[in-house]
């Protein structure tokens with residue numbers, strides 16, 4: 001590991017790389033946020049250039065990993081749907097009431113094409129504001145949820 | 154609490170200064186804390202906390218301070234009075250907005266929210282900045298002299314609370330009685346339909362005559378004969394000719410009704426198809442971006458056809474069946490009510506069964522439609538990409554993909570057929586049971602001398618028809634559901650409102666001068682912000698070069714100027730008029746566009762060049778081709794201008810395609826010319842030649858040219874440098890070089906790579 005990472009008073013991450021160059025306001029970005037969230041995180045600077053690459057978070061010193069995790073948590077917003085409570089109609093646009101890992105929410109699904117399959121069992125739902133909800137494994141939904149999804153897939 | 158929902162309501166309320174409708178926690182908790190002359194200017198209901206979980210919080214701007222309450226701070230309101238150096242920064246990423254309050258030393262607080270409440274947030278920031286400034290400078294608050302929409306920056310009428318353009322989004326689902334909506338298409342044919350219906354009525358009645366005649370045949374002829382009376386040839390002749398006559402009548406009427414209704418339904422189907430296609434063409438690029446070709450093709454092609462078959466065959470049969478059942482029932486009751494009652498006993502059962510099965514079938518059929526689209530999608534994906542498939546030797550995989558889609562199709566069908574196959578036999582079973590009951594009850598009645606044998610025979614004759622109809626009626630369930638599913642998918646298209654809507658009160662420009670103004674434009678694809686705060690004014694006749702790294706948003710900006718998409722924030726004006734208030738086609742007819750990926754249609758070269766002006770003369774076509782330096786290579790083709798270019802222009806090289814699309818843009822003699830990498834695939838010599846031609850053509854036209862090879866833009870009056878969605882530099886080549894900024898770097902990088910550049914273009918030539 002050849003870089004230092006701190007947080008400054010403005011809440012920005014500051015990375016000092018192996019050559020001693022300071023990059024202010026760097027951001028961690030996961031390479032495969034859905035299919036392999038833990039495997040590969042790039043740290044990019046404000047210009048969008050990669051300044052560091054991390055194969056695995058757990059190989060890092062704890063405090064740096066914590067900083068990165070913190071930053072990731074406050075940047076990544078892809079609520080994972082755990083339960084579908086109901087939908088207003090099976091024809092789109094329809095309003096969905098869901099329980100996610102980030103609390104309850106309701107959103108408007110504009111069209112069937114906003115439900116996108118990623119692999120066999122994973123599903124990404126984009127709402128009318130472009131927020132993406134994740135259904136990591138449709139088979140783990142309860143029966144109601146599966147039946148509702150079935151009507152859209 | 155459904156966080157989104159309530160925040161959306163909040164946006165709809167639009168927090169404006171001194172709005173009477175303060176939401177609850179504000180009026181209850183905050184109003185008592187306000188100082189004497191303090192007033193709440195705007196508020197934002199947060200729907201996320203800083204850890205990005207859904208929860209409720211508040212930010213409020215008053216004329217003295219900023220207040221906030223979030224779940225993290227508990228019940229206390231944090232507050233910051235206005236003071237110099239304070240700043241409220243607003244950013245968004247992946248659908249989540251961030252507000253950060255900072256001063257010169259540190260970040261004081263930050264808040265998060267979903268873009269659902271973005272408008273309120275933007276308003277809040279505006280108010281904050283205005284009042285902060287007035288507080289710091291001591292001058293009164295600068296009210297914007299014209300009210301503008303916080304989202305799109307379009308001027309608002311004094312009486313408008315919200316921007317009419319931005320609030321057009323509708324979120325109501327289409328009604329489920331989809332099939333009835335087909336009436337819109339049937340209406341023009343209502344006379345024929347009425348005629349068809351009357352004929353159906355008449356022909357059904359005619360088919361009911363024969364069983365009725367069996368009654369006198371039994372009672373007046375056969376049974377008396379068995380009891381020793383002679384047969385009366387007159388009566389027999391009369392009855393038999395009645396039978397023949399009614400059969401002939403039924404035949405004639407049946408033919409007429411089928412013919413008329415088939416004609417009508419075919420026309421309805423055709424109307425449906427063309428209307429859907431026309432509507433589809435008017436939808437924005439955003440719609441097409443999110444959908445798959447195969448799916449759309451399936452909807453417009455096979456599903457309209459299915460609806461048509463449904464209307465012409467099944468609906469007609471169904472109507473006949475219903476009429477038949479009603480009439481039969483009436484006749485039966487008129488002959489003997491008791492026997493009639495028993496006969497009709499299985500009917501409610503069947504109705505119930507139909508009801509139960511219907512729901513299952515409908516979802517099943519919708520699913521089949523979707524799976525079917527999947528099959529088409531595989532085809533629509535692979536066939537245009539066949540070169541890539543072959544190049545990477547992936548035929549096996551693509552075949553496997555197709556097989557999988559088919560297997561999926563089979564699986565879904567199998568599941569449905571399980572229910573479906575049970576349905577028909579069950580109806581038959583009920584029918585048989587019904588017949589049995591009628592026999593038994595009938596014999597009993599005959600034995601009690603309640604009815605004659607003739608009546609029983611007539612009943613049996615009627616009832617076998619009746620049940621046969623029921624059986625076919627039960628079949629209508631599946632076809633109706635299929636048609637309804639198809640209709641739903643078609644109305645999905647028809648109900649879709651273009652995201653670049655036609656204005657309700659269009660403004661007509663007349664002669665366009667070509668002054669383009671991009672005012673504070675922001676744009677997102679989904680939740681990805683591509684352009685931010687782009688301001689650009691282009692004078693009539695000016696040539697502007699757009700440069701910047703790949704992916705910096707050049708093409709996107711051009712897309713906005715062409716109104717392929719509408720800006721998420723800000724607006725584009727032409728000659729001072731918001732382009733959203735112009736009729737879309739009329740506006741675009743002023744623009745000649747050469748796309749980065751030139752697209753040619755199946756047809757001849759001449760047709761392709763004249764695409765924007767189908768009535769162009771041959772001379773005009775040749776002049777345009779000459780100007781685009783396409784003339785000579787076209788002449789080298791075996792059929793000259795009449796050569797077919799193949800699907801998507803496959804038989805031409807990349808550079809040739811580009812030159813044709815330049816000619817196409819030039820032919821319409823547009824006021825505004827947009828060249829998106831128009832010469833990227835031609836060799837340097839050809840490029841210079843095209844360039845020379847273009848130099849003349851851009852005279853007097855507003856031109857926006859995008860090019861990676863900066864030398865292409867030497868004629869540009871101004872260069873605009875885009876970087877990650879923002880305009881970073883504007884000026885002439887010399888000015889920008891002197892500045893040694895972003896443009897200078899781009900230029901230097903290219904000057905260094907000049908050798909590789911030449912290699913590149915050689916490669917492209919070879920490959921094309």
Ligand SMILES: Nc1ncnc2c1ncn2[C@@H]1O[C@H](COP(=O)(O)OP(=O)(O)OP(=O)(O)O)[C@@H](O)[C@H]1O
Pocket residue numbers: 442678681683701702703704705706707708709710749
């Ligand atoms: N339909 C789309 N949906 C989502 N994102 C898109 C879409 N089209 C473009 N983008 C993204 O928008 C950004 C800007 O794209 P744009 O085509 O405007 O770039 P450009 O400046 O024209 O690049 P180039 O010089 O390579 O043509 C890119 O990052 C691209 O990934």
Ligand SMILES: [Mg+2]
Pocket residue numbers: 707708709749829
């Ligand atoms: Mg481009």
